[in-house]
Amino acid sequence: MKIAVGCDHGGLEHKNAIAEHLKERGFEVTDYGIYEQKSVDYPEIAQKLCDGIVNGDNELGILVCGTGIGMSIASNKVKGIRAAACSEHFSAKYTRLHNNSNVLCLGGRVIGVGTAIELADLFVDTQFEGGRHQRRIDMITDIENK
Numbered sequence: 299m300k301i302a303v304g305c306d307h308g309g310l311e312h313k314n315a316i317a318e319h320l321k322e323r324g325f326e327v328t329d330y331g332i333y334e335q336k337s338v339d340y341p342e343i344a345q346k347l348c349d350g351i352v353n354g355d356n357e358l359g360i361l362v363c364g365t366g367i368g369m370s371i372a373s374n375k376v377k378g379i380r381a382a383a384c385s386e387h388f389s390a391k392y393t394r395l396h397n398n399s400n401v402l403c404l405g406g407r408v409i410g411v412g413t414a415i416e417l418a419d420l421f422v423d424t425q426f427e428g429g430r431h432q433r434r435i436d437m438i439t440d441i442e443n444k
């Protein structure tokens with residue numbers, strides 16, 4: 299599976315650790331940066347990564363900013379993206395199972411690196427359940443298309 303990662307200055311350490319971990323697990327990881335500690339505008343990173351999901355370059359994305367919230371708000375403006383800001387295990391799992399989320403957003407100032415790696419693992423290892431949940435995803439897509 300191809301996975302994209304990205305961050306702003308609030309999530310560099312977490313993003314690098316997640317990228318390294320997922321590569322060690324055998325995933326093909328595309329890193330949208332940043333690559334060094336500097337202040338950047340998170341919507342730019344979110345848009346680039348999300349465009350790559352929508353056009354099929356990558357299947358899932360993981361974005362890290364200070365809270366995970368800015369990245370998730372920006373990501374959810376991109377048609378076809380379902381982004382979830384998560385800081386605990388249950389949500390990271392169920393946003394795949396029920397929401398078929400394709401982008402996980404994490405807060406580098408909210409959770410530690412170890413938790414971030416565990417949430418990333420849960421997210422990429424969990425499959426969408428489909429069934430009644432697909433109907434609800436279709437309803438979200440209808441809203442998006444209005």
Ligand code: RB5
Binds near residue numbers: 307308340364366369
């Ligand atoms: C940057 O200081 C911070 O606002 C950003 O990382 C993020 O937390 C936004 O939601």
